Amino acid sequence: MASSKSDALANFPESLYEGTLDCVHCGLCLTHCPTYRVTGRESSSPRGRIYMMRGVAEGDLPFDQTIADELHLCLGCRACESACPSGVEYGSLLEAGRAAAAEAGLRPGVRHRLEGLALRHVLPAPRRLRAFTTFLDWAQRLKLDSWLTAVWPRGLRRAWSLLPPVPPRAARRPLPQFTPAEGPRRGCVALHEGCLMPELFGAVNRATVRVLSRNGYDVVVPQGQRCCGALLAHAGDLDSARSLARQNVKAFTSDASFDMVLSNSAGCGAALRETHHWLPEDGAALSSRVRDVCEWLDEVGLRAPLGHLPLRVAYDDPCHLVHAQQVAAAPRRLLEKIPGLELLQHRDAEACCGAAGTYGLLQPEMSAPILEAKIQSLAEVEPEVVATGNPGCLLQIRSGAEERDLPFRVLHPIELIDAAHHAAS
Ligand code: SF4
Ligand code: SF4
Numbered sequence: 001m002a003s004s005k006s007d008a009l010a011n012f013p014e015s016l017y018e019g020t021l022d023c024v025h026c027g028l029c030l031t032h033c034p035t036y037r038v039t040g041r042e043s044s045s046p047r048g049r050i051y052m053m054r055g056v057a058e059g060d061l062p063f064d065q066t067i068a069d070e071l072h073l074c075l076g077c078r079a080c081e082s083a084c085p086s087g088v089e090y091g092s093l094l095e096a097g098r099a100a101a102a103e104a105g106l107r108p109g110v111r112h113r114l115e116g117l118a119l120r121h122v123l124p125a126p127r128r129l130r131a132f133t134t135f136l137d138w139a140q141r142l143k144l145d146s147w148l149t150a151v152w153p154r155g156l157r158r159a160w161s162l163l164p165p166v167p168p169r170a171a172r173r174p175l176p177q178f179t180p181a182e183g184p185r186r187g188c189v190a191l192h193e194g195c196l197m198p199e200l201f202g203a204v205n206r207a208t209v210r211v212l213s214r215n216g217y218d219v220v221v222p223q224g225q226r227c228c229g230a231l232l233a234h235a236g237d238l239d240s241a242r243s244l245a246r247q248n249v250k251a252f253t254s255d256a257s258f259d260m261v262l263s264n265s266a267g268c269g270a271a272l273r274e275t276h277h278w279l280p281e282d283g284a285a286l287s288s289r290v291r292d293v294c295e296w297l298d299e300v301g302l303r304a305p306l307g308h309l310p311l312r313v314a315y316d317d318p319c320h321l322v323h324a325q326q327v328a329a330a331p332r333r334l335l336e337k338i339p340g341l342e343l344l345q346h347r348d349a350e351a352c353c354g355a356a357g358t359y360g361l362l363q364p365e366m367s368a369p370i371l372e373a374k375i376q377s378l379a380e381v382e383p384e385v386v387a388t389g390n391p392g393c394l395l396q397i398r399s400g401a402e403e404r405d406l407p408f409r410v411l412h413p414i415e416l417i418d419a420a421h422h423a424a425s
Pocket of ligand 1: 081
């Protein structure tokens with residue numbers, strides 16, 4: 001079959017091309033797809049995109065801008081994978097299709113070039129990211145926002161509006177490399193701290209370490225760990241994603257002293273868990289050791305006491321936790337254990353919020369109605385707190401709530417568990 005492939009998809013691996021053949025065109029994924037729900041277009045559906053990738057791979061369709069645009073209009077939420085009875089691995093197909101689009105020069109435009117520069121040269125480079133966060137901090141303190149954003153294009157203004165106030169420097173200091181277990185020791189875990197998390201969600205990382213330690217685990221933060229590479233892969237830069245993955249394999253597998261590698265970011269966790277897709281030779285050594293922090297705590301059980309937390313909480317599923325890692329019940333079970341906490345059920349908790357990495361910045365016209373639907377369903381149950389375990393979702397839902405003057409806070413589930421432990425002490 002390789003000889004019948006078009007040149008444009010010369011980099012589309014044979015195994016993934018074969019993956020397109022798994023689709024039996026049943027259409028059961030269509031109503032689960034946010035972009036299909038907004039546009040009603042077959043070409044914006046999982047089935048349509050798979051059909052187009054297969055057509056290009058077989059040389060029956062030209063790989064043109066229209067097809068590349070449909071691949072980039074996809075959120076990569078993978079709701080279609082959960083709905084698919086044929087086991088189509090849509091996420092891998094999409095990554096390969098986007099990499100081929102980048103290879104074929106089908107990613108023009110200033111926004112995409114800026115995204116590529118930021119993803120390759122800022123996000124995975126802790127010092128540059130720190131310098132950018134410090135600039136942001138000063139711009140926010142000096143209230144330069146309105147002056148700066150007045151001359152920016154709409155996409156950048158949207159990016160700026162998504163950013164939370166930069167936390168104080170103390171909250172951004174590095175995590176200790178080793179935190180001992182409190183009380184009788186149950187084991188040792190390693191934490192992947194992420195690239196954005198230490199800068200914007202240092203409080204979540206610290207809460208994660210406290211909760212693990214209070215529940216009897218030594219926590220190691222291995223040096224040499226890097227950004228997970230998910231955003232690069234989603235943007236079609238698989239080579240850079242693989243290079244980061246190699247460094248993470250080394251950082252997390254050269255030390256056998258910990259039982260598991262934990263992530264508190266759904267997007268990073270999914271990427272680490274699928275390292276073997278990018279590195280078939282040695283990626284499994286890391287993939288097989290990765291768990292989401294809530295999944296792990298649910299599995300081993302909370303040991304530290306939980307105090308009373310009288311809050312109405314809606315838990316919203318991050319796509320890369322529920323669809324890519326199949327973790328849905330564990331965070332809910334943990335929250336339900338907190339005395340006084342009322343767990344609310346809102347419509348479409350598993351539906352994407354429209355954040356999807358950099359999607360909210362690059363596709364604001366599609367992201368906006370998806371966020372609107374999410375905020376509406378949350379507002380209906382009148383929560384005091386929305387809990388969700390992914391930095392992009394935290395930022396997106398916070399900004400949606402602020403724009404509409406809704407009073408709820410948006411927190412990571414681990415912050416609620418940490419607060420409940422604190423309430424008991
Ligand atoms: S990943 Fe999400 S947006 Fe993309 S085709 Fe699947 S359901 Fe639709
Ligand atoms: S549900 Fe699966 S097999 Fe059916 S159309 Fe969607 S991707 Fe294809």
